[in-house]
Amino acid sequence: MYHQFMELRVVWFVAVSLWLARLSPVLASGFGKCPNYPSMPKFNMTKFLGKWYEVERSFYLPELASGCTTMTFENTTLRDEAGRSQLEISIKSVNQWTGxxxxxxxxxxxxxxxxxxxxxQ
Structure with missing residues (x-):
């Protein structure tokens, strides 16, 4: 009986290990450094303003239940200490489990x- 129990544990361990190895590319996307992308030349802030809809996301455990996410970028009259204009950002989402x-x-x-x-910020 003990021998069968140990065999089952080994089989279970191997199965879980193989499953985790299969998921490693997915899990790896949430760890480590982000790639360094070049910035967009001659960026037009006015065209960027407005409401944006999230159509795809990377796995991030704290956002597991959130969905229907939108981001709204609005121009403000505020400026920082260097005189640069500030944008107001509002991020709205709905918890898929509770609504x-x-x-x-x-x-x-x-x-x-x-x-x-x-x-x-």
Whole structure:
């Protein structure tokens, strides 16, 4: 009886190990450093403003239940200490399990007027 139990544990361990090895490319996307992409030259902030809909996402455990995510970028009259304009960002999503909405509001400051690189808080 003990021998059969140990065999089952070994089979289970091998099966789970193979399953995790198969998932490793998926799990690896959430760890490590992000790739360094070049910024968009001559970025037009006005064309970027408005509502954006999330159509795909990488696996991120804290966002497992969220969906129907939108991001709205709005111009403000505020400027930072360097004189750069600020954008207001609102991120809205719905918890797929409870149906409760979630809204996060922050701001983004571009590196320059034509830069696509922004500092977001």
């Amino acid at each position: 409760n909405p979630s809204i996060s509001i922050g701001e983004a400051v571009p590196e320059s007027e034509t830069s696509s690189i922004m500092n977001v």
